[in-house]
Amino acid sequence: MIWIVGAVAFWLGAWALNVRIANSAVSRALPARIAVPVLFGVALLALWEGLVRGLGVSAVILPAPSQVAVTFAASTDILWVDFVQTVLKGALRGFLIGVVAAFVTAIVIDRSAFLTRGLLPIGNFVAALPIVGIAPILVNWFGFDWQSKAAVVVVMVFFPMLVNTVQGLRETDRLQRDLMHTYAAGYLQTLIKLRLPAAMPFVFNGLKIATTLALIGAIVAEYFGSPTRGMGFRISTGVGSLSIDLVWAEIVVAALAGTGFYGLVAWIEKRVTFWHPSQRG
Amino acid sequence: MRNLLPVLTVLALILGIWWAAVGPMNMRAALDIAERGGAAVVPEGSVARREVSVWRLMAQNSDHVAAGYDLDRPRLPTPTQVGAELWKTTGAMVLRGRAFSKRSLINHGWITLQSTLWGFLLGTTLGILGAVAIVYSRVADMSLMPWAIISQTVPIVALAPMIIVLSNQLGIEGRGVPKAIISAYLCYFPVLVSMVKGLRSPTSSELDLLKTYNTGPVQSFFKLRLPASVPFLFTALKVGIAAALVGTIVGELPTGAISGLGARILIGDQFGTPLAIWSALFAAAILAGLLVTALDLIQRVTLKRMGFRA
Numbered sequence: 001m002i003w004i005v006g007a008v009a010f011w012l013g014a015w016a017l018n019v020r021i022a023n024s025a026v027s028r029a030l031p032a033r034i035a036v037p038v039l040f041g042v043a044l045l046a047l048w049e050g051l052v053r054g055l056g057v058s059a060v061i062l063p064a065p066s067q068v069a070v071t072f073a074a075s076t077d078i079l080w081v082d083f084v085q086t087v088l089k090g091a092l093r094g095f096l097i098g099v100v101a102a103f104v105t106a107i108v109i110d111r112s113a114f115l116t117r118g119l120l121p122i123g124n125f126v127a128a129l130p131i132v133g134i135a136p137i138l139v140n141w142f143g144f145d146w147q148s149k150a151a152v153v154v155v156m157v158f159f160p161m162l163v164n165t166v167q168g169l170r171e172t173d174r175l176q177r178d179l180m181h182t183y184a185a186g187y188l189q190t191l192i193k194l195r196l197p198a199a200m201p202f203v204f205n206g207l208k209i210a211t212t213l214a215l216i217g218a219i220v221a222e223y224f225g226s227p228t229r230g231m232g233f234r235i236s237t238g239v240g241s242l243s244i245d246l247v248w249a250e251i252v253v254a255a256l257a258g259t260g261f262y263g264l265v266a267w268i269e270k271r272v273t274f275w276h277p278s279q280r281g
Numbered sequence: 282m283r284n285l286l287p288v289l290t291v292l293a294l295i296l297g298i299w300w301a302a303v304g305p306m307n308m309r310a311a312l313d314i315a316e317r318g319g320a321a322v323v324p325e326g327s328v329a330r331r332e333v334s335v336w337r338l339m340a341q342n343s344d345h346v347a348a349g350y351d352l353d354r355p356r357l358p359t360p361t362q363v364g365a366e367l368w369k370t371t372g373a374m375v376l377r378g379r380a381f382s383k384r385s386l387i388n389h390g391w392i393t394l395q396s397t398l399w400g401f402l403l404g405t406t407l408g409i410l411g412a413v414a415i416v417y418s419r420v421a422d423m424s425l426m427p428w429a430i431i432s433q434t435v436p437i438v439a440l441a442p443m444i445i446v447l448s449n450q451l452g453i454e455g456r457g458v459p460k461a462i463i464s465a466y467l468c469y470f471p472v473l474v475s476m477v478k479g480l481r482s483p484t485s486s487e488l489d490l491l492k493t494y495n496t497g498p499v500q501s502f503f504k505l506r507l508p509a510s511v512p513f514l515f516t517a518l519k520v521g522i523a524a525a526l527v528g529t530i531v532g533e534l535p536t537g538a539i540s541g542l543g544a545r546i547l548i549g550d551q552f553g554t555p556l557a558i559w560s561a562l563f564a565a566a567i568l569a570g571l572l573v574t575a576l577d578l579i580q581r582v583t584l585k586r587m588g589f590r591a
Binding site: 018023027037041130133135136137140211232235239244247261 | 288290428520527546555566
């Protein structure tokens, strides 16, 4: 009982503190903007911990955050091996191949206005499809190791990236292109100096969508067969053998990898598209 | 309509590439079957053939290439094979009056559709409520928004098995609820982001006008902010319903479900029937297309009635 009351009290206290920070004069300062969401997250974790302990929830159903942290610290070697297999080998390689292939395809397609008009609706449609379902087919084609995971990721990231790049390449207006024309710039120069930079916000939008898709693809593909390592493998066997705390530790790794990957792309975006209105102010 | 010809051209291109790829993809399997049937094949034995490239096999055994286009269990089926399988498990079953038999994709599609719609409803509700909270409360804006973004970078598939275990332990029968939760998880985010944008879209002069009418916050919400956000809402709903379908299929894939389109893919994989996988994939694509088109129609009618310029 004391755990529940304590956790709820802590949560309420944190919320009250957040209200005070948010309504205070410093609410627009960077420390406040970081402190408020962090406090919110910590309060949620405390609530989870308190409820699990207070209600005596069995560890095979829902382990407490502290227990997950202990398991995490005790099995860093397993988690690292899985991280390398799934994220570095499967997701990252597939991401790079798929994104580069889509980018090159977009630039080639862009030369023909006819093909662009045909491809955009189809690409938009395919990008909305549940492409993850292709995972068992590709695992069958490319075997159990990381190659098949990378292949799933390639297919998943290709269309969102393609559509965004093609749209970005159409971003320049008549006036800007005419200016390049008066400079006697050729196709290649116009592409590199004007159209690609103008397309960057769209390209990065595609890249950010692709980061989350890449991890989803790599993990799902492992459910259909993998060597005896990898995050998807560990999660599916962990659920079967009731080592739920290890599964949660893998989920933490997946969450950290996903957030880190996304954060990295967003950071690069900030550097590249500093001139765009959405990055200013 | 202007885009019809280009779209058809690109579709034909894709189908052409697909059809051309079937030959090389299925060559080895076709040769194995031909050899077992007593035909002369160069080189003999599937182990020896593994050393030879597909292109040489096709050149040396050119009369067996056609067999690759008509296998029972192809590595890559032809478009016509997939179409025939789709018809066999949907239209043909309707004609025999067994639209909802266990082998019918209509039955599985219906199960997937139900979870999708429940997840869509849940996700949309959460997204709208969250957006209202974020627009009206600075605390919610500061504490919820970063976590909403982070939640989407967490690969949901990692969580999916846990959601199913948890809901089983809580005594929830069947897979409908966990599947709906997973699809709501994927679907709430676009709605939340667009609704925040939409609810904030009225200009300050519009808000000022309402203030001169002496309207309270509730009235200005229903008379101004909510109507102004409707175009944003529909754009998000179209993204959201596609995301909800992805979520449902993800929920069905790795978890040993036995009904639903995702489960058909899983079962097709376990029993080595590629045609079942491909037809389920295309059924899912058709379902996605129908859902998005339906929302698009509703959007057009609603916006026209509300007086937005289409």
